Amino acid sequence: MGGGHGRHDAHRLHVGRDTAVHRLAPHVKLVALVTFVSAVAVTPRYALWAFAIDAILLAVVAVAARVPAAVVARRVLVVTPFLIVAVLLPFIGHGPRTELGPIEVSTDGLWAAWNIAAKALLGATASIVFTATTPIPEILTGMTRLRVPRPVVAIIAFMVRYLDLISEQLHRMRLAMTARCHDPRWLWQARPVAAAAGTLFVRTYERGERIHDAMIARGYTGHMPVDERAPDRPAAWLVALAPPAVAVTAAVVALVP
Amino acid sequence: MTTAISIRGLTHRYPTSSGNVLDGVDLDMAPGERVALLGPNGSGKTTLALHLNGLIPTQAGTITVHDTPVAAPHLGEIRRRVGLVFQDPDDQLFMPTVRDDVAFGPANLGVPTSERDQRVRDALGAVDAVQLADRHPHHLSGGEKRRAAIATILSMRPDVIVLDEPTSGLDPVGRRELAELLVAIASTQLIVTHDLPFALATCPRSLIVDGGRIAADAPTAELLADRELLARHRLELPFGFELRHTGT
């Protein structure tokens, strides 16, 4: 268990279309995303109507962005481990019991299961729709616009750039080992695999040093170049923040007892 | 007419090794010349190439590029004038898109955005890679990466281009296209290579570097015709090839 989801190509995450959602400025979309997800996260679990509204809002955006449902469904599987946890909660939860058919389960456990599942799914879906409509270079521009420190944005850019290359190198090393009949089953047989990782670390670091040389050779002095961007259009903000605003309102209404 | 590159007595020793990697190299190149730097592995070719852009600080000797010494405080100027194309294009294409990479150099030079965009277009056009502008470097073929890497240098409008093993990883058609491309670029070029046919196709003049010194300096065709000279420095034409003598 753990991190073994097949998330390899960061570029297949983007669904290339030309919709209003795609055309919105990335920093606007980022603010909208964070606002929406925060609203979902604070919505009290008993306010089912609020979650329904949130789901409808998301669906509207996803349809407007022409993101295929299959894409969302496939990528939302990343929260499966927590859905499993949610399913277990009614059975292991404490507190007053309810009858669920022939069995007795914890009432609070049921609500907790709903709470976790709903928020996990809504949060993940919002993130997926965002990524599907915003290619990575734009996400980076958006982050810079929102005053995320430029070294951090640059580090993320390099990380995404070299992720495929390094994953591939690791994969090829494993292939080469398998081709030599290496089939480890037990922890103490992990040495060749661990050695491959160690070697890859050294090669990666040395590549980092060479990239640094290449940057210096093109005049880099420690500050990534700035890009002047087009000014904001207020209309863009209104459009983008409408759905999250509704979600926030719903959450606030639900929170007021 | 000023020389493009002038090297006198360049010597270099790595801290971990005994003996000099470069042992008193003297070299002159005229503007617009294309020179091949040949030699066996470990002869110091790459070390020499990395000196020209100031990436390796000079320990002993002098290097000047168009009368500007390769030393602090001129390094910014030097890096504008001398473009270095690395052996592995993946080390050089580090931005999210090819366009960003080609714009990186001019941006560091302080070129304003509009002119920057023009330079990017010109550079990509010169290497026939305009269609690659918005592609992610990882998805390019070997030849496309090589051309994109060269574009990242061309956008800085250098006077001198140094290329380190530019044919590695290219298929035969890719090699030919690269040769045609380099011949069409007007800058002074120093090409480090052990691909002898490629050197013959691109560079009228070649140097053999061995043991940290210039062992030979002659027109390429002459050098390649001298089998014993080549053999003495662990060079040989690809197996089964023979030099055909054509009139100049």
Add this chain to the structure above:
Amino acid sequence: MMIAMHAPDGFLEPGVAVATAAISLVVMAFAVRSASRELGDRQVPLAGVTAAFVFAAQMFNFPVASGTTGHLLGGALAAILLGPWVGSLVVGVVVLVQALVFADGGLTALGYNVLNMAIVPAFGGWAIFWLVRRLLPKNAGGVIGATAIASGMSVVLASIAFSIEWLFGATAPVPFDTVFGAMVGVHTLIGIGEAVVSSMVVATVLAARPDLVAGARDLDTAQLADRPRVGVRTFVMAGVLVAALFAMVVSQFAASGPDGLEKVAADQGFAAGAQDHGFADSVFADYATRGIGNEELSLAIAGITGVALALTVGAGLVIAARQLRRRPAV
């Protein structure tokens, strides 16, 4: 059962989300500045590619037992190789990108995800690493051994951190002692895998480029060459034994049935406390305190482990800050 990692939105109460976000933000801000001081203009390319490496390495699986595989957490390993500031920054960036781009982990959960996966393992691991290095001989073998123990324990620390966050911000009616027992118990076993693989990775890097192991910077060439042959299988067996014992003890705690645990508590002289009112209006989450087998014991465990965790991570931060000041800026 790595549910302490990559938690989705709303998994813990907003109060905990905000508090941990504040802590993570401050530490990460320091990490960026410190990394910049350590690496100078090499910061961006080096942190970038090593972040890609950590991401790739977290995806790769190593064998555990009879075909089952496990994954690296990598926080302590990153700290030992790159130093704690760059290491925590790199892993933090990985967690951020996983949440934002891959929907793995909620954006509102970033506070505790970064804290548990990057900050706690990197700085906690760094502190334990140096403590253990003092006890081991000053050579390559000592570095490898310290890596094993530090990385194994870093996983346990992460699970403790999550359990304590659960105590304050539980969103489901599972009491603290159950979560603690299950999480820490399981992660003790997971830590074995982390220990073995991390130490092997460091051993490989030490042999090829020892200057790339920040935790070995104080060794000279002679000391680096001194590597006693450690029987891996023996080490793993011993580690499994120790961890299994620890896990068994801890998971007793998870069986929060009043009988078993209260009996143990009563035997040990703890007053049995089955009432709620002591915790009713406390800062702790209702869900986490309701149904606890023994309140005094739970509070004691939470207090002790919480303080130990804070001290360890704090020590790591202090050590890292002092080491940074001593090294000349690039």
